[in-house]
Amino acid sequence: MRQRTRTVLYTLGALAVAGALAGGATVAFGLYNVSARAGHLAPTYWALHTTYRNSVDLYSGAPETPAPNLDDPALIELGARHFETACAMCHAVPGKERTATVRGMNPEPPHITEAVGRWSPQELHWILYEGVKMSGMPQWPSSRGDDVWAVVAYLRAIQNAAITPERQAEITARAALDAPKGAAWCAGCHGGTQAHVPRLDIFEADYIEASLTAYREGRRESGIMQHAASELRPDELRDLAEWFAGHEAPPKSSGAAGSETLTLGEKLARAGTDDVPACTACHGPGPRDLAGLGGEELEGKFPPLAGQDEAYLITQLRLWRDGVRGGTEAYNLMRVAAQELEEEEIEALAAWYAALDPSTGEIAAPGEGRRGRINPMRLPADH
Template sequence: MTRVFLTLAALAGLGLAGAVAVVGLGLYNVSAQVGHWPGVSWVLHTTFRNSVALRAPSMEDAPDLSDPDLIALGAGHYATACAPCHAAPGDTRSATMQAMVPAPPHIAEAVAHWQPNEMHWIVENGIKMSGMPAWPAKERGDEVWSVVAYLAAIKVENAPALPDVTGETQSYCAACHERIGGRVPRLDMLGPDYIAEKLREYRDGTRPSGIMAQAASLVPPEELAALVKGLSGRAADRDSEEADPALLERGEELARRGTRDIPTCLACHGGDAANRRGPAIAGQPEAFLKVQLKLWHDGIYDADPLMHAAARELTEEDIEALAAYFSRLQP
């Protein structure tokens, strides 16, 4: 038994000495031109696949990935955040991207062997030592589904063309805020001061959104004032579907209900601009309002304690009713 322990100790000592030599003396060549030692790539890739499969979220939490608005929103983000490394469908990666070790796969190859929930985990969490970053905003897995919807459309060769990101910033913003419904808010009913404030919060991370943090980071500071003025003046006409009258009645009842400590929804978000404490939300898309209320309910948005207090007691049914009611009010 003593001989066994001595052998194990000797092997451990040799392993430690080897590690010291590799790390301390720089024996391991970190050049990207050399690549990994034989077998290392296989070990890393196998570990990667098994790790993703273990941690991928349930598809029960996924929205409708065939929703055109969700796909278009994901395409808008992909165009600036992902295409520089993975290229657009039908395009080639740059020579620099292809020279990386490991090289980011072309998007057609990247989506080929993954399920939507696995792609969600990869986009949200990123991959260590690969150059693949995590989603820019923590706890915003709801946004990640838009990119997954676009990737799923690529997989079945049904993806829309990416928006033009080479033109003026205002046109790029309008590609989402004027043409996409669903989770994208209208800006024409919001004042320039409010839009400017939110853009600053997206840039500094105090208002968590991976999509908007990326978009806001592309705006040169000297163009911000003109962008805000232009966006607040552009109208967007979106149709809303008919809603259950009972749901709308419930929504109005909730919107008019307040307490001694928490004012009614309409007290802060209704009426004219001079009397509003918060932004105008009448006429905003129903899906957008649902997401926003849930973010306040869950405490992911926490900048306004009063708003969090108003939302945290809401049930899922309450959120459905309020979103239905406000989305159908005349702005």
């Protein structure tokens, strides 16, 4: 019995040594053919793909940032525009094919209509945020996980056959504008009709330029905006900022005036403390008092907020509260101001500022809201 046990152990030991020597020789002498043209052996492909699927299943638990409404059309459009510039070069989009060069990659990036498969929203979020090693699939270019959901919403719409080639072309159409480089594409989201992103026409040029620079240099977090800003040269940022800031903010109407939420929002915005000035002191409406904060040297560093998008303001206040937002001057002041805000207070502040007319600083008259209306900056060239 003991002799048999020793024989088994010796055999296993010999096999382990032989395996180690074979593996070492494969690495040392380059015995494994890494040619993309040769491809993987069938067992190797099976092992890699099965490991990939099981790994996603194991690690893709509930994300730290909860999913928003993934059926929100504005969120889907935002994801579609980001995908068009950041992902379509490998995965194409509905109605278009991958290039011959992309199809020559190994592993071959699947067309997006195939890639979405049956992945759950949580699994799609994990794949987009984490990336996949040795596959050409990059990680999300930011530590923020919340803006990944826009792309997840778009991919779910593809799963549900809601993104036809015609719809894809409509979402990503670029207007024919007499404007600086990049303005036509930026206007698709920032032209005044898109939720979840800021209106740039109510910002000052200095603030827009500072924000783009912070995104480009990685000092401000957003996978979507860091990618967009990285496609611009530093000397192009000023012209783009001045072009957007030079558009007059259109009047806004709202039917929410007089609600308890707006009352709370105004109270919070106008109430300062010994440590933190009132929101209105820096962001309006009305005269902004920067005394004690650096005075004139901070002009253009505190953006006006009247008429800004509500969903965008909620997201930004959460980021300030959680210590994620930064990158521009005086960001430490905002972190202090927001660190103790409750969710109800964040929503009230955002609702009040969003309900204001950007031109007058007053609650807009009841009526049809600005969001969802056609903006001339977004009309396609052949409209």
